[in-house]
Amino acid sequence: MKINCNYLNLDENYLFQKVNERISSFRIKNKKSKIINLGIGDVKFPLPMSVIESCVKSSYEMASRDTFRGYGPNGGYSFLKEKIQEDYNSKGIHVELDEIFISDGAKSDMSNILDIFSRDNVCLIPDPVYPVYLDTNIMDGRKIIFLNASEENNFLPEPYTELKADIIYICSPNNPTGAVYSKLQLKKWVDFANNRNAVILFDSAYESFISEEELPKSIFEIEGSNSCAIEFKSFSKAAGFTGMRCGYTIIFKELIRENISLNSLWDRRHSTKFNGVPYIIQRAAEASLSSKGKEDYKNILLYYKENARIISDVLADISIEFFGGKNSPYIWLKCPNKMKSWDFFDYLLENLNIVGTPGSGFGKNGEYYFRLSCFGEREEILAASKKLKDMPF
Ligand code: MLT
Numbered sequence: 001m002k003i004n005c006n007y008l009n010l011d012e013n014y015l016f017q018k019v020n021e022r023i024s025s026f027r028i029k030n031k032k033s034k035i036i037n038l039g040i041g042d043v044k045f046p047l048p049m050s051v052i053e054s055c056v057k058s059s060y061e062m063a064s065r066d067t068f069r070g071y072g073p074n075g076g077y078s079f080l081k082e083k084i085q086e087d088y089n090s091k092g093i094h095v096e097l098d099e100i101f102i103s104d105g106a107k108s109d110m111s112n113i114l115d116i117f118s119r120d121n122v123c124l125i126p127d128p129v130y131p132v133y134l135d136t137n138i139m140d141g142r143k144i145i146f147l148n149a150s151e152e153n154n155f156l157p158e159p160y161t162e163l164k165a166d167i168i169y170i171c172s173p174n175n176p177t178g179a180v181y182s183k184l185q186l187k188k189w190v191d192f193a194n195n196r197n198a199v200i201l202f203d204s205a206y207e208s209f210i211s212e213e214e215l216p217k218s219i220f221e222i223e224g225s226n227s228c229a230i231e232f233k234s235f236s237k238a239a240g241f242t243g244m245r246c247g248y249t250i251i252f253k254e255l256i257r258e259n260i261s262l263n264s265l266w267d268r269r270h271s272t273k274f275n276g277v278p279y280i281i282q283r284a285a286e287a288s289l290s291s292k293g294k295e296d297y298k299n300i301l302l303y304y305k306e307n308a309r310i311i312s313d314v315l316a317d318i319s320i321e322f323f324g325g326k327n328s329p330y331i332w333l334k335c336p337n338k339m340k341s342w343d344f345f346d347y348l349l350e351n352l353n354i355v356g357t358p359g360s361g362f363g364k365n366g367e368y369y370f371r372l373s374c375f376g377e378r379e380e381i382l383a384a385s386k387k388l389k390d391m392p393f
Contacts, residue, residue, distance in 0.1 A: 178324015
């Protein structure tokens with residue numbers, strides 16, 4: 001028996017596991033301190049009644065012989081896919097129901113999609129980046145090249161002629177920097193991918209936070225993208241489903257590589273290795289896209305956006321340079337006094353009892369930066385803001 005040795009090339013722990021370990025040891029030493037956790041982007045707002053009522057109703061359906069459901073259809077129930085289709089239609093994008101695959105979240109799909117690609121492909125990952133893209137490619141032993149995202153390019157790197165890559169990761173709005181590609185910039189990526197026969201894996205988990213109308217919420221708003229991109233979406237941040245687990249992936253049938261439709265490969269993978277998201281959860285996701293659900297979520301999003309504004313204002317007041325927060329739930333700040341990311345993490349935890357995420361956890365270009373999540377309760381956000389304001393750096 002041989003293990004997958006590629007795992008030995010990973011950091012010992014996943015980023016957020018490392019953060020949790022530091023919090024746990026701090027808690028053991030300082031039992032009384034109340035910690036404000038603005039680290040992992042986990043939602044705090046409870047689910048609206050429109051969603052809960054749908055969960056209750058569908059749970060009761062499971063108790064009756066006439067309405068009980070066993071295995072669901074592969075790829076998800078059409079009642080949910082139709083709602084997703086309507087949502088895309090409203091952006092001027094037509095997607096067929098068999099081009100939508102319901103799953104338990106974008107993180108799983110972005111990892112699992114690698115199953116349909118040869119390990120010989122070269123993958124292109126921006127730095128800094130959501131660590132899952134990197135770790136899952138290390139697990140597969142795939143060759144990885146990095147693309148620098150820095151202040152010089154507004155954290156939005158663009159393709160250039162000499163670049164040679166087959167699988168391209170783009171996250172917009174970006175985790176961790178909060179930067180968002182314009183349509184013009186995305187068009188450059190789409191042209192690059194089509195010319196090279198590459199595939200773009202587009203993570204749009206944070207699109208609901210986009211405030212500026214002209215910014216694209218989907219890669220499929222860009223001409224030519226149907227034949228080179230796969231889009232991953234999540235109900236986690238948009239509908240507060242981090243604990244419910246639901247997301248979906250869109251692959252157009254015209255995305256063909258080596259004369260094979262990637263839609264059919266993914267369908268084959270999905271039906272073999274996945275038995276679907278629970279009926280009750282799919283009903284809940286459907287309710288989040290109903291007109292009542294949309295109204296409820298508009299207010300929840302405004303709440304998080306106001307959190308981001310409060311933190312941004314304080315950082316501006318205390319002259320800490322920052323990015324993001326406007327079209328994203330994340331604020332990406334420069335650690336004061338040229339502190340390294342993990343030093344600043346310890347400093348904040350020990351002195352202010354505030355947790356954030358060290359920028360270096362997202363890649364080497366994240367060193368000297370730090371990420372704050374705006375998903376906290378308002379009370380916590382106000383308390384954290386006050387502490388930051390009162391604290392001399
Ligand atoms: C984050 O904090 O980066 C995200 O919440 C992680 C995730 O979505 O898996």
